[in-house]
Amino acid sequence: MKKEKIYIEPFADMGYAKIDLHRAKRKGFPEVVFCQGKTKKQILAIAAKICKANDVVMLTRVNTEVGRALRKKFPKGRYSAEARIFYTGRLRKKTGLISILTGGTADIPVAEEAAITAEVMGSKVQRIYDVGVAGVHRLLAFREIIEKSRVLIVVAGMDGVLPSVAGGLFSKPIIAVPTSVGYGLNLQGITPLLTMLNSCAPGIAVVNVDNGFGAGYIASTINQL
Amino acid sequence: MKKEKIYIEPFADMGYAKIDLHRAKRKGFPEVVFCQGKTKKQILAIAAKICKANDVVMLTRVNTEVGRALRKKFPKGRYSAEARIFYTGRLRKKTGLISILTGGTADIPVAEEAAITAEVMGSKVQRIYDVGVAGVHRLLAFREIIEKSRVLIVVAGMDGVLPSVAGGLFSKPIIAVPTSVGYGLNLQGITPLLTMLNSCAPGIAVVNVDNGFGAGYIASTINQL
Amino acid sequence: MKKEKIYIEPFADMGYAKIDLHRAKRKGFPEVVFCQGKTKKQILAIAAKICKANDVVMLTRVNTEVGRALRKKFPKGRYSAEARIFYTGRLRKKTGLISILTGGTADIPVAEEAAITAEVMGSKVQRIYDVGVAGVHRLLAFREIIEKSRVLIVVAGMDGVLPSVAGGLFSKPIIAVPTSVGYGLNLQGITPLLTMLNSCAPGIAVVNVDNGFGAGYIASTINQL
Amino acid sequence: MKKEKIYIEPFADMGYAKIDLHRAKRKGFPEVVFCQGKTKKQILAIAAKICKANDVVMLTRVNTEVGRALRKKFPKGRYSAEARIFYTGRLRKKTGLISILTGGTADIPVAEEAAITAEVMGSKVQRIYDVGVAGVHRLLAFREIIEKSRVLIVVAGMDGVLPSVAGGLFSKPIIAVPTSVGYGLNLQGITPLLTMLNSCAPGIAVVNVDNGFGAGYIASTINQL
Amino acid sequence: MKKEKIYIEPFADMGYAKIDLHRAKRKGFPEVVFCQGKTKKQILAIAAKICKANDVVMLTRVNTEVGRALRKKFPKGRYSAEARIFYTGRLRKKTGLISILTGGTADIPVAEEAAITAEVMGSKVQRIYDVGVAGVHRLLAFREIIEKSRVLIVVAGMDGVLPSVAGGLFSKPIIAVPTSVGYGLNLQGITPLLTMLNSCAPGIAVVNVDNGFGAGYIASTINQL
Amino acid sequence: MKKEKIYIEPFADMGYAKIDLHRAKRKGFPEVVFCQGKTKKQILAIAAKICKANDVVMLTRVNTEVGRALRKKFPKGRYSAEARIFYTGRLRKKTGLISILTGGTADIPVAEEAAITAEVMGSKVQRIYDVGVAGVHRLLAFREIIEKSRVLIVVAGMDGVLPSVAGGLFSKPIIAVPTSVGYGLNLQGITPLLTMLNSCAPGIAVVNVDNGFGAGYIASTINQL
Amino acid sequence: MKKEKIYIEPFADMGYAKIDLHRAKRKGFPEVVFCQGKTKKQILAIAAKICKANDVVMLTRVNTEVGRALRKKFPKGRYSAEARIFYTGRLRKKTGLISILTGGTADIPVAEEAAITAEVMGSKVQRIYDVGVAGVHRLLAFREIIEKSRVLIVVAGMDGVLPSVAGGLFSKPIIAVPTSVGYGLNLQGITPLLTMLNSCAPGIAVVNVDNGFGAGYIASTINQL
């Protein structure tokens, strides 16, 4: 997959898609394909186009059917069904450290989307799952190893309380991710989102509900400053 | 204020109000007058009516002007401007113990409404204010004395996180009170209400936003079981 | 299932879950497993872990498939498909009395989740179902036997009016549970939740929509004070 | 105020207003002026215009300043500051009977808007105020006299429960009016509106929050069928 | 189906249901069974119970499977799959006249629920469907025959505009029914509900979204005054 | 499909539908059939009725099954599965030029509904898809050819930002169409709708979420002024 | 105010504001100053800057105090307190015709903002105020003169029904403007906004609540195509 690129067109026009070939130049990482709402045929064509112009290509919200098709086309690529991510190409050397915490077990798929995104973008990741505040001693037990990381991603559904408590304990920037995990008035994640936005603890910023990719992306950007 | 009551009418019809004189018989405590939306004249007349038929009378959401008028009419009564409560009569002997916690300083007026309500209804109260999770060690420092109480009232605005953390630490029933304290997307208290309703920690039930009276009432009822 | 426990670890780290083994010590009842969003494999492993360290284990939101798997693994356990609860172990002796009322027939599954939770936690329960206010004489007919209980759980969907009426009649603490039963502007239970939070009758606190478990838990805690 | 009308223009064009002079012909009652958002000058001119072409004219949401100006211009007219209604002209003979109930004392202004509207339109009205369900015996005490009316208007704020209970007891059509009376999550009357729309008891229809006029209008129309 | 009723119990206790046997006495029509959320077995048993104590029994929100089972058990009964209503018994003689209008074709199922309810309760009904304001001349063409009715039911989804226009034209009371028909920001019927509640035309009251039964019930009650 | 129309009835009454035959006369284009919520049988009958009285007939929200049935009945008609539109008849000569932009690939079905609507109504259309602001140079690359059009339709989901940016660059009227494309807090298109309504750039008006038809209709009307 | 402009800077940087001096070049009309949230001093300085580089300058949401200050500084300018608009400079010759309709008298300030905006931008405007559907004959009376206009602006609060009815009658593009006029569930204009977005009549697009300026701007742009 070596390439002697001298000049890249700013975008490739495929009619139904205009692939942004200057994304890596501007943003430091190539365009990531959000697969939801695209047909399998479109996804495969777009992936091929990006692949030609970049070292690495990543696709998110990849369902298992599309995942299988991608692995067939890009045999060296890897697919995580849990994170719904497919990626292929030359990975960067991992630096820094991001800690990813979840309030519960059901938040793990969103956490994994964040984790793999950050890893593909070149960050080291440590996973500390199911440390919600119903038993706050679980979080405290990991205090020391969390303090070693440069950025925290805190994923929580239900009441979304974990980032507030983490924000009271740790000095590093926290990216909070509300999930749609819960029932009753979880409101598809609006409840933990509101909790996180209104946190009394400083040093927290929030991404969209279930947006593990967004959290992994910005956390990795911060980690690599 | 001694009374030789032999028979009480079920209610007193004043046209604009039908005072429930059997409330104490059914509920264990006389009708409490919610003053918001009533004229000063109506409030004074209603208070007089209840006073005649009961040992004690309590009024809530009493502004300072009405408070002054009530103290003039019932010189033995007491008025708390912070809690916006006026009460007069023969107080019960206080039993049991209720701990009232707040997340911040600005939550105190709601907490005081709860505290005085519970005290008037015959409960002992200990106040532990400003122990929000941005510095969770403050709460932990009071752990032992909180554990001595039979019921907890936990008052919080902003992100409403405190009841969840308390719910993880204490075995006694918790009445959570969201307050409209905050800014941005606090949404007049809807945010902490949602946090509390979705708490991962068991043993929590919630009352209306800023409803210190409701919290004090049910906590006292539980305390005196 | 006898155990000679001398020392228990504060939690068991299974990677995807950190089981809180000190929960019973702090809260008086072991960690209850909320099964929604967990895989069957995870649920079975977690249940086994909790079972080892505690007298009793309870799982909620258990679908029938997982229910079957649990009964296979824990042949002495019991599964209620209506309440979606599985539990096994040494039950406590039942004390006190909780009355559980519903507004309609369709609210019964939520009521049963509350009832079984309270029973497993050691409370006696009497069920009084379908006594909504469209025919208020039905409620009045049970007045005497309801007054014998220490706590009331009142479950209602549609307009959520029953707790307000019960709150006017009974002196014991009421835990109100809104359900998502209804149509049109029931709004997945937001309507009865709002009704209950704004009740004019004092002595009512509310749990999340459809949260029978939460109601049973706090009611049992109150009952056993 | 006698008039020999042979022919009326369908409307009078005043530029900022086009007065509907055929309203009485089509609807049985002349155009009612909603004063909110109109200037005093506009209101006086519109009232004069309607007055010329009709037996009676009614204005709603009239503040005290405009009320005084109207009484100066129409000395025979009557103004209720509580109901914020001004009317003048030849009143119809009152027939039928409408019962107007309120849950509390603070709901009375809205109830009065309904009451006076119905009276001006020719209906007899009986007022039964402050019979909320926190003491349901108050409502039951008036059962017999309520049953004599042809239509009920039930006005309630807070949890909006009264129409549901009335709907379980009475066979006549009920027009329910939510009010913005309350606090916390009353949500400016959305809470009682939702309660009323979702009532389990049949025979209830609802008008807009605080819309006493709308309730009085349709109740009177029904009463006079 | 002749019955020699001398005395009827106030309700029949079936455990999961307490059938209100005095409903007809209080409300003029027996309890109507709302089938959603009840099992087929429960529905059949409840229907049998009501049937024994009353002339007529009506069930709403009956899906086709339950409809078949009911027809098997009550061979003389009638089932409308469109209206989802089943009824059986001695129908009353029809009197008066109710006009039922819809804005579009897709609103017809809700209109039919209203129509059959009113007919079973003893009202004559005329159906005038698909007369929305995109072509207002369609409504005007039926003006004369609509004016002959005592009550109007106006059913509309999308923007919910029809009741406002009808309210400007007709003097009889209008029961407006919002439907969940539409797309985009119809919001499951909240949009037409809001339009109807805020109508500038007087003489309109509203029932819950898709609540054809409620509209038919109150319209019939009004019609038979 | 030649017709010697001398006189057309204002509408055709089919019971479940009143076809507006004067629509073309008033609005310049015949009634368009919105198929959602209508049965296949109803749709075919309505299409036949309109077809007889007009040059052209268009149906929207046509699923593939109904699409097949329509092609069988009207063999000369055309069906776009992507746009869910069927039309048949004598098309007008295309004039003017409308540019249709989308933010992403997943917005294309809505854009196609707009495009085909505009084309059937006689407008030329140029499609410029996937030019969202994550790579704003893509939009700038098409600046010149967009400036040739008389009207712009800008379709966007997610954050709905594209119309604001287009509104800053182009002087022609912009019809903005929010789509329900997105996840997390896209809120079924409410988010891009709000963004578009609050745009800082002047010259933008908005249609309902996913309402490609509405956008194509008004854009074509503007284009042909 | 003659100017020999040879070259204009793309923007003027005043620190707190970067005036867009190329706006007229790109959009055909200079930057309009939205005064809300700016200090009087800022407004005067910005107005002076724009004035120098353009023929005409317009400011919106100008309160009376700022209006006075502007008239002092720009004595030839004109201020409408009702529309809250100030403008000065060389007006264009008016062409075309826009009809502006309102549902009621209270909608006139928003209508005037639209009217003056359109006039300043060079469109002729005819005002037809207070033609709401409670008396639809008022609208029909103006049918002929409305049909002469090239674009319609329809302004309505309360239920927001007028654009739907106008959309059924007229073939020209309609810009609908919801206003915050109303009470109860008008919801600060959300109710008429929703009505307008969901209109069954085609040919309607909507601007933000109370956004008379936005409506006048796009209507004028359309008018001058």
Add this chain to the structure above:
Amino acid sequence: MKKEKIYIEPFADMGYAKIDLHRAKRKGFPEVVFCQGKTKKQILAIAAKICKANDVVMLTRVNTEVGRALRKKFPKGRYSAEARIFYTGRLRKKTGLISILTGGTADIPVAEEAAITAEVMGSKVQRIYDVGVAGVHRLLAFREIIEKSRVLIVVAGMDGVLPSVAGGLFSKPIIAVPTSVGYGLNLQGITPLLTMLNSCAPGIAVVNVDNGFGAGYIASTINQL
């Protein structure tokens, strides 16, 4: 203000407040006092307490009256009325660079709250105000100097579009701050918040509406990694 601190208590209990004296140790910056909802007396006492135990003290949401009182008590302190911030003490040496962008002039107070927070915490800040997308060339003109910063704070009200466009252009982490600036459906900042959460451009995280302090805090934390 030199201090020889050997040991600091974890918190200071003032009854109405428990000052977190270990905050600087855990979080790297002392507790910041949020003044809204606290009395002047409380604020002064709390500030004095924090001042004693730390190098620097910062207070936010300080109104002018409290600002004056603070300057009297701490004559070396500085107060910004625009940012509503007061601070005093030994400032850190400024490092790194944060760019703060606003969409409009009215967003500046929120931007200043962020700017001063970041400066007090030791970051260099460059302010680039009023570069909204209605004239996107203004943003592009500052492209080069923005690229020199390590973190971006982007503040926007109205439609909240600026962070999306910035996110497409710059590779550094972006903290987006929605403001309540706007009208109509700005919804007190919910609209720009939703736009920002749903941004198509990666690398953006969001803080609460108008939360300049929160943005400055996390940006500074990131900047100093």
